[in-house]
Amino acid sequence: MNFEDKADQKISEDVSILKEKLQPLDEKLTVPSSLHPVSVSLQKEKRTRYFKAIAIAASVAIIPFALWTLNQLKTETKIKKINKKIEQITQKVDDNGVSYDDVKQVYLAIKKRNDLVSATDGNRTFGGALKNGRSELMMADKANLANSTSVSKTNVQVDGVDEADIVKTDGKTFFSVSNVPYYTKMTASGMYQEKSTVQITSSLRTGEMKLLHSIQIDGNVSELYLKDDLLVIINQPTTEYYDKKGDKKITSKEYFDLMQENNNIISNQSAYEEFYKNYVSINKTSARIYDVSKPDAPVLKREFSQDGFYQSSRLVNNHLYLISNAPKEGEFESQTKEEDVELNQIIPYSQDSLTENKETLVSGKCITISPNPTSFQYVVLSGLDISAETEAQTVACLGGGSTIYANEKSLYVLAPEYSDLYGTTESNFIMIDRAMPFSNKTNIKKFNLNNGAPKLFASGTLPGGILNQFSLDEFEGNLRVAVTEYGEKQSNSIYVLNENLETIGKITELAPGERIYSVRFMGEKGYVVTYKQVDPLFALDLKEPTNPKVTGELKIPGFSEYLHPYSDGFLIGIGNDTKPNDHGGEQRNGMKISMFDVRDPLSPKEVQSLPIGDTYSYSEILQNHKALLYSKEKNLIGFPVQTNGSNEFFVFKILENKGFELIGKVSQKPADWEKRESMLNYGNNYSYSSMIQRGILIDDVLYTVSVDGIKASSIHDFKPISQVDFPE
Amino acid sequence: MFLFSSISFSESENDRISQFRELYSLYWTDLYRFAYYMLGNRQDAEDAVQDAVLLAYKNFSQLKNPDAFKSWLFTILSNRCKRKLRMIIRNRKFMFDSDISMVTNTGRTDELQNAIDLYSEIEKLSFEEKLIMNLSIHGGYKSHEISKIVDMPEGTVRSKLHRAIHKVKNKLREDE
Numbered sequence: 001m002n003f004e005d006k007a008d009q010k011i012s013e014d015v016s017i018l019k020e021k022l023q024p025l026d027e028k029l030t031v032p033s034s035l036h037p038v039s040v041s042l043q044k045e046k047r048t049r050y051f052k053a054i055a056i057a058a059s060v061a062i063i064p065f066a067l068w069t070l071n072q073l074k075t076e077t078k079i080k081k082i083n084k085k086i087e088q089i090t091q092k093v094d095d096n097g098v099s100y101d102d103v104k105q106v107y108l109a110i111k112k113r114n115d116l117v118s119a120t121d122g123n124r125t126f127g128g129a130l131k132n133g134r135s136e137l138m139m140a141d142k143a144n145l146a147n148s149t150s151v152s153k154t155n156v157q158v159d160g161v162d163e164a165d166i167v168k169t170d171g172k173t174f175f176s177v178s179n180v181p182y183y184t185k186m187t188a189s190g191m192y193q194e195k196s197t198v199q200i201t202s203s204l205r206t207g208e209m210k211l212l213h214s215i216q217i218d219g220n221v222s223e224l225y226l227k228d229d230l231l232v233i234i235n236q237p238t239t240e241y242y243d244k245k246g247d248k249k250i251t252s253k254e255y256f257d258l259m260q261e262n263n264n265i266i267s268n269q270s271a272y273e274e275f276y277k278n279y280v281s282i283n284k285t286s287a288r289i290y291d292v293s294k295p296d297a298p299v300l301k302r303e304f305s306q307d308g309f310y311q312s313s314r315l316v317n318n319h320l321y322l323i324s325n326a327p328k329e330g331e332f333e334s335q336t337k338e339e340d341v342e343l344n345q346i347i348p349y350s351q352d353s354l355t356e357n358k359e360t361l362v363s364g365k366c367i368t369i370s371p372n373p374t375s376f377q378y379v380v381l382s383g384l385d386i387s388a389e390t391e392a393q394t395v396a397c398l399g400g401g402s403t404i405y406a407n408e409k410s411l412y413v414l415a416p417e418y419s420d421l422y423g424t425t426e427s428n429f430i431m432i433d434r435a436m437p438f439s440n441k442t443n444i445k446k447f448n449l450n451n452g453a454p455k456l457f458a459s460g461t462l463p464g465g466i467l468n469q470f471s472l473d474e475f476e477g478n479l480r481v482a483v484t485e486y487g488e489k490q491s492n493s494i495y496v497l498n499e500n501l502e503t504i505g506k507i508t509e510l511a512p513g514e515r516i517y518s519v520r521f522m523g524e525k526g527y528v529v530t531y532k533q534v535d536p537l538f539a540l541d542l543k544e545p546t547n548p549k550v551t552g553e554l555k556i557p558g559f560s561e562y563l564h565p566y567s568d569g570f571l572i573g574i575g576n577d578t579k580p581n582d583h584g585g586e587q588r589n590g591m592k593i594s595m596f597d598v599r600d601p602l603s604p605k606e607v608q609s610l611p612i613g614d615t616y617s618y619s620e621i622l623q624n625h626k627a628l629l630y631s632k633e634k635n636l637i638g639f640p641v642q643t644n645g646s647n648e649f650f651v652f653k654i655l656e657n658k659g660f661e662l663i664g665k666v667s668q669k670p671a672d673w674e675k676r677e678s679m680l681n682y683g684n685n686y687s688y689s690s691m692i693q694r695g696i697l698i699d700d701v702l703y704t705v706s707v708d709g710i711k712a713s714s715i716h717d718f719k720p721i722s723q724v725d726f727p728e
Numbered sequence: 729m730f731l732f733s734s735i736s737f738s739e740s741e742n743d744r745i746s747q748f749r750e751l752y753s754l755y756w757t758d759l760y761r762f763a764y765y766m767l768g769n770r771q772d773a774e775d776a777v778q779d780a781v782l783l784a785y786k787n788f789s790q791l792k793n794p795d796a797f798k799s800w801l802f803t804i805l806s807n808r809c810k811r812k813l814r815m816i817i818r819n820r821k822f823m824f825d826s827d828i829s830m831v832t833n834t835g836r837t838d839e840l841q842n843a844i845d846l847y848s849e850i851e852k853l854s855f856e857e858k859l860i861m862n863l864s865i866h867g868g869y870k871s872h873e874i875s876k877i878v879d880m881p882e883g884t885v886r887s888k889l890h891r892a893i894h895k896v897k898n899k900l901r902e903d904e
Contacts, residue, residue: 007886008870014893015864018846022865025843031760032774037753040778042745042785585790588879616881644881 075116082113090369097365104341106369106398107376111334152697155628157469158407162315164223164234165626167694167705173212173295174201174696175231177221178707178726196221198233200295201710201724203698209712209722212296217288225315229293230301230386232320236310240282255279277331280345285310285324289386303357304392306380307348312404314411318387319452321411325400326378348378350394362396368456370399370415370443379413379445383452393453397445405472411454412472412479415443416465440486442466446479446501460501464493470563470625473521478504478545482528484515492516492530496545505546511536518575520563527571527598531559537573537596539604551601556609558592561622564630564637569599570607570657572637574621574628577611591617591641593652595659608659612650613643620693629695634715636663638702640692649695649704651715664718666704668692668711670725748785751797759805762866766809766858768851776812780805802867803877806859813855849896857892860885 033039086109089102151171156163166177178197198215202208219237226232241255242248250258262275286305290298308326315321326348332341347367349359362380377400384392401413417440442465446458464483466472471482479497484490491512496505511530518529526540526548537560539552560573573594581587591612597605612619620627621639629638629651637660638651648667652660667689670676690706697703702715709725759780763773784801791800850861856878863874871889875882 004871004882004886007890011864011871011886011889011893014897018893018896019865021839021846022843024837024840025847026761028840029761029764031757032770035756035760035774035777035781037749037756040749040752040756040781042748042781587876614881616875616879616884618880642884644883 079113079116082109082116085109086113086373087371090371090373097363097367098369099364100343100347101338103346103364103367103369103398104338106373107330107341107346108334108336108338110373110376111330111332115334150697150699152629152631155625155630157405157625160316160408161406162225162227163626164225164232164313164315165694166223167696168224168226168231169203169696169698169703170226171698172203172205173292174203174703174705174710175199175224175226175292176201176705176710177224178214179221195219196235197726198224198231199726200292200298202295203703204701204712204722205698209710209724211724211726213298214726215290215298222310223313225313225320225386226292227315227318227386229291231290231292231298232315232386233288233290234310234313234322235286235288237284237286237305242280242282244278244280249282250279280331283307283309283326284351285322287313287320287322287384302386302389303353304351304382304384306350306382306394308378308380311379311402314404314406315386316406316408316449318385319449320384320386321406321449321454322382322384323401323404323411323413324380325402326380326396327376328378329376346376348380348394348396350380350382350392352392354389354391362394366393366395366455368395368397368459370397370445370459373399375400379415381411381413381447381454383449383454385452390452395447395454395456397456399443401443401445403466403469403471405469405474406449407474409449410457410474411447411449412474413445413447414466414472415445417441417443440464442483444479444481444497444501458499458501460497462495462503467516467519470519470521471516473526475521475523475542476545480521480526480542480548482516482519482521482526489513490515492528494526494528494540494542494548496542496548498545505544505548507540507548507550510538510550517559518561518563518573520565520571522565525598525601527563527596527604529560529563529573529575537604539598539601541601552603554596554604554606556594556606558589558609560594562625562628564628566595566654567657569597571596571598571604572654574619574639576622577609588616590615591619591622593637593660595654595657597657607657610652610660610662612662613641615644617641617643627694629697631697634697636697636715638695640695640704642691647689647691649692649702651695651702651718664713664715666692666695666702666711666713666718668704668706668709668723670708671723672725673708676728744788748788751794752781752801755798755801758866758868759801762802762862763805763809765847765850765862765866766806767812772812776805776808780808783808798867799869799873799877802863802869806863806877809859810855846896853892853895856880857888857895860889861892861896864889 086106089106151169154163154165154168168175176199178199196217196219198217198221199211200213200215201211215233217233217235219235221233221235223234224232239252240249241252243250284305285308286303288300289302291301292298306322306324308324311323311325313320313322328346328348330341330345332345343361347361349361351357351359378396378398379401380394380396382392382394399415401415403414405412442462444460444462445456447454448457462481462483464485466481466483473480477499479501481495481497482492483495484492489512491508492510492515494507494510495503498504510528514530514532516528517531520527521542524541524543526542528538528540530536530538537554538550541549541551558575558577560575562574564572566572573596575592577589577592578586579589592609593612594609595607597607619639619641627639629636635654635656636651637654638649641648641650646667648665650662651664653663654660669688669690673688690708692704692706694705695702696705697715700715701721702713704711704713707726709723711723712721713719714721760773760777763776764770767773767776780801784804791797850858853861859878860874863869863877869877871886872882875885878885
């Protein structure tokens with residue numbers, strides 16, 4: 001028997017044992033009758049409440065049909081009244097923000113509406129904090145570019161607007177996030193780590209590559225900025241809980257221990273809810289600013305925090321813009337009197353070490369309420385100068401947001417509105433769920449950055465959903481947005497909005513039945529990739545904002561998920577190859593990199609398509625543009641690739657508009673890898689290789705960065721030069 | 729009832745409906761349990777399975793091979809669960825569905841308590857590990873079949889499954 005069969009046999013035995021152990025619980029998990037093979041619905045009916053009413057009436061009690069529907073109608077009228085009230089309050093919002101009383105009224109109205117709605121069709125999708133947005137913008141510092149062209153920078157969407165990343169360097173020192181792998185240090189919640197580390201390593205430019213210092217930080221470190229001698233670490237401290245009865249804070253571990261104890265003894269629904277109502281979770285996003293003029297001895301200068309889960313950030317010159325989503329549920333019932341509603345449950349706060357860490361509620365003047373808030377969640381945006389001890393400015397909008405796009409002057413926050421959607425033929429095709437534009441509508445909020453003092457400027461709604469931050473681009477004052485519109489007929493559109501977010505031009509019905517997989521706007525031109533079975537690459541002419549047009553189309557198998565401009569008239573696409581599957585559709589068949597000749601807008605062409613790795617090859621570049629290493633001057637492009645069993649950093653030479661040639665691959669692992677705790681769980685016969693996250697080019701050295709360490713290799717022959725291993 | 733050994737797509741909608749219900753009846757409890765383990769509560773599990781069934785039926789005519797029905801439906805359901813998880817408030821307080829808690833609180837046998845503990849451990853796994861583990865337990869799939877559903881190399885699936893089993897077993901051993 002070969003190794004795989006032996007391993008499979010052992011796994012089967014273990015799984016059988018687990019299945020047997022789960023049997024008593026599975027028996028209690030009775031499948032609802034609505035899913036019974038005889039009665040499960042196969043076609044979507046118009047879900048009016050009447051049908052459900054009939055079903056319930058038939059099986060439960062004898063309720064006269066007329067009375068039932070009358071009741072339904074009454075409820076619907078009540079709901080309409082409440083919606084009107086909410087509209088009234090949100091419409092009177094003007095430049096001066098709102099009063100806290102307005103916020104209380106909106107909360108109470110929405111809670112009353114929720115009570116009514118859940119009494120009728122069990123709709124529970126109000127809420128839904130999106131923890132991690134997919135957007136990560138990279139910002140290249142214009143000033144620094146002048147002196148260090150031989151240091152590769154993070155791949156940003158907009159020049160001059162820096163984006164945070166897990167590694168930053170000035171050429172001499174690397175600052176990298178090294179979160180301890182969760183499987184060795186998993187907390188009870190499994191969601192947050194107790195400690196994270198930022199490693200500070202010197203590059204060969206200093207003569208020797210070595211670990212200079214490790215900064216240990218509570219919670220989960222997300223990403224970093226480096227500007228001159230300032231290091232900004234953005235982290236999510238471990239969730240704490242506030243015990244209302246005891247009037248004290250307790251840790252995540254204490255909370256989950258309590259939960260475990262109580263799950264065993266609470267015997268009814270109301271006691272259960274009573275127990276949990278007593279605890280409110282505290283989630284913060286914080287930015288810590290260090291002086292790293294002496295990299296081996298960083299000094300903490302300031303810590304700024306705001307309510308909520310980290311979404312994204314930007315750095316423009318010295319102004320940091322921090323965005324989080326703060327769920328503020330308000331632990332009170334709809335019947336609560338307005339004067340009894342506690343402000344700290346419904347208004348987000350910020351904290352600054354400059355003001356003794358006092359929790360300050362965002363002032364009413366800085367709060368806006370979306371016209372139709374779909375969640376008790378605020379998008380919180382703060383602006384602060386990292387180089388000065390000036391106060392931060394925080395604004396908040398009720399109705400969250402996850403995708404961020406920004407340029408030097410404006411920042412856009414987009415919030416999808418989800419609903420149950422029956423996407424087209426997706427079932428037979430690859431379901432690439434990495435980024436999912438599956439929303440009915442997208443709400444856009446535009447903030448003017450005002451050099452560190454952000455303010456909401458305009459807000460609008462578009463049909464459909466966007467893919468990621470590359471779906472938007474502001475050019476000459478107008479915002480271009482590429483969306484996929486869902487519904488009975490799916491198709492794609494390009495909208496052009498003016499500075500007040502009013503639609504002034506559009507292209508609709510683009511590639512019906514398909515959805516967008518990548519977008520790149522480049523000034524007066526734009527490129528969109530949609531996919532169903534073949535990859536149409538659409539070339540757009542955006543010269544006239546009121547009259548955008550599709551000029552040309554290219555159909556090729558597979559699809560690109562990331563587009564990168566090369567030289568004038570050429571475009572690089574990184575994506576997937578496809579092949580037919582057993583279900584009459586297609587499945588992924590590994591990655592590929594393509595060079596497109598788009599000089600003739602009427603007829604884009606594929607110059608070359610190079611397969612990468614094997615059938616299952618995957619790379620972070622498919623969902624995160626920051627994983628790209630791109631050097632125009634050396635004509636190189638690289639990214640980390642996982643293929644069956646291995647993690648390597650691939651580097652390709654770009655052959656002047658002709659295509660690509662793979663010139664080298666780097667893999668690495670720490671010297672003591674066999675002894676590491678993380679390896680003990682790995683399994684016996686698989687050779688380990690570190691998950692390389694980034695590749696950075698400094699002079700003629702390629703540095704590959706992973707959470708285990710940094711390796712230096714020659715960019716000419718890829719021979720290893722040096723390596724620093726991070727302690728476990 | 730009788731099984732169809734091959735799907736010939738007759739013009740009759742009624743025949744198609746029967747064929748589909750027939751195939752679905754072979755897997756319906758496993759599908760629900762899979763969704764429940766992935767999402768942690770009855771309402772979401774029910775919604776996810778219903779959505780998957782609607783989507784599957786809509787595209788039923790594209791299925792060429794009846795043997796592929798099971799993995800096809802599990803694939804759709806896995807993706808539905810993935811989407812649902814993104815929409816559920818991550819700040820979820822309940823680690824365990826209060827419905828089940830109530831039903832099982834009166835007179836919990838040791839075996840039932842052990843099953844609940846085991847379920848809790850599985851619940852703590854990462855999304856990928858949970859997905860692979862649940863496909864194995866409730867779908868009865870081997871590593872190479874799972875690799876097609878989750879679009880990951882077979883070796884990766886095997887090692888993740890191995891690691892997940894290891895984690896869960898360790899925790900249980902601690903308690904014994």
